[in-house]
Amino acid sequence: MNKKILVIPSWYPNNKNDLVGSFYKEQAQLLNRNGYDIKVLYGIEHRLSFIKYLRKLFKTSTTLSTKFLKQDPEAFSFDIYYYKKWSEKKTLAHKKKQYEKAFNSLSQQWQPELIHAQSTANAGIYAYHLSAISGIPYVIIEHQIFLLNVYPKTIQKEMVKAIENAAKTGAVSYHQQRCILMHNIDCNPIITWNLMDETKFDILKNQSNSKFTILTITYPHFIKDSPTFFKSIKAFQDISDVDFEVIVIGNNSFKDITKANSDTFEAQAKANNVLDKCTFYPHLNREEIKRKLQECDVYVSTSIAETYGVAAREAMLCGKPVISTKSGGIEDSLNLNTGISVNIKDYKSIAEHLKKTSSGEHTFSPEIIRNFIIEQAGQKAFIKIMSDFYNL
Structure with a gap:
């Protein structure tokens, strides 16, 4: 039973x-x-x-x-x-x-x-x-x-x-x-570890972006430090001549999603003169989020603290490298093969690593990134973790 x-x-x-x-x-x-x-x-x-x-x-x-x-x-x-x-x-x-x-x-x-x-x-x-x-x-x-x-x-x-x-x-x-x-x-x-379900995310084959695409998933709270994100985009724009776009998914609504908006993020992007580079999505369903993760080139997290970092790891299941501040939880999955860690609020370093990623100086294997997450917290690993945890 x-x-x-x-x-x-x-x-x-x-x-x-x-x-x-x-x-x-x-x-x-x-x-x-x-x-x-x-x-x-x-x-x-x-x-x-x-x-x-x-x-x-x-x-x-x-x-x-x-x-x-x-x-x-x-x-x-x-x-x-x-x-x-x-x-x-x-x-x-x-x-x-x-x-x-x-x-x-x-x-x-x-x-x-x-x-x-x-x-x-x-x-x-x-x-x-x-x-x-x-x-x-x-x-x-x-x-x-x-x-x-x-x-x-x-x-x-x-x-x-x-x-x-x-x-x-x-x-x-x-x-x-x-x-x-x-x-x-x-x-x-x-x-x-939280479950990272490999059956819900996969690598998009034959991806061909016309623009270098940066993605973040966030919400307007100081702990997520979105001002640093937009500063890093401005700094990247200043040091790189690559054609790029930024996807920002997130909103300020936790109870009723019909009231969600991106006003805070749009104001921050405008203040950093990168509004024309950004597309904002206050709310996407799980399948739509998956598609955006598959289509981006890099995922960026600028949090002050992360207990785990679900969104970043979902990007990794799609084979995407992560550039993240040293915010805690995400660091357990970041290494030389999966992404890059920078100091909190160090928007200049984020910009430098975005430049190196877009130019090909930084290279990553999508399969290695994905497999690392599956071995750490995929379905089989998670069931084993919870079976041990429930065994009193």
Whole structure:
């Protein structure tokens, strides 16, 4: 009988945004087809005014739905309503209670043997609570940039307790492992690479770009440091006479993708006088992203910190070299055969390496790049990693 695993994600692809947390879904889907019985439980939070909250007081039961979250594996969502002026402590207690009700409802038809929290805030906190009331062990894999001080004190304490009481804690990179341990938390994070599904990305044969194409996938947050990206494009333009284009995929919307736009990036490109070189895509589906990755010549990441670097590795599965700042997670897959590392904010070095790549001074084998990622975190490697991780 397949081992029953309940996945509690901190975010998950849904009807309003099918890309957010897509790697959570893809990982769960693969495991569900390879020896595990996976189900997903996710609470949709609604921060309400007093009047709107009062209208929800008579909602006495927690109804599980499979209509909002993307399915395969089976994924249940439920609503969490709370008053926006409650204290952090009261709000968290209320959320945990709603997860408890939803968990009890699900357990009537399906009882997990293990709870897997994807990220500590707040999935790990909920998993810790559910484990305490049910006696079912739980594990956590940390995906977010791990800085306790960005959270309220109440959340910080709960995060530490969740990690210290987990049967196992995983980190998706050595950088992530180091960040967790720097907080003096009593744990020993295991490296658990994210799945890089080689069946979803491949090398485009007979590629013939008329222009040297640079691609990045990002969003407008200081941690991604998009100003450095556009500075590097300006510096590259100043030192090279090659005909080039820049593809920028990303937006400022995490909940409703219909509100996505590229305004921030367009303003930065204009400020660096490279707007005419750039094409912006606020939102593309997975197949469209794959095509852009296949058609580019190089992928560039200018992040200050990356827990893992999914997009960069997807480019590598398409055989593309990566030029990246030394931001942590991506470095675990960068070597002389796969790409180039530069110091954070060093836009001049990025420009120099773009010039050498476009001129052919830097050469890379697409097959070597792709095979490195497959051996590290492809389907077979990922199933082995998770089988060991789930073996308590």
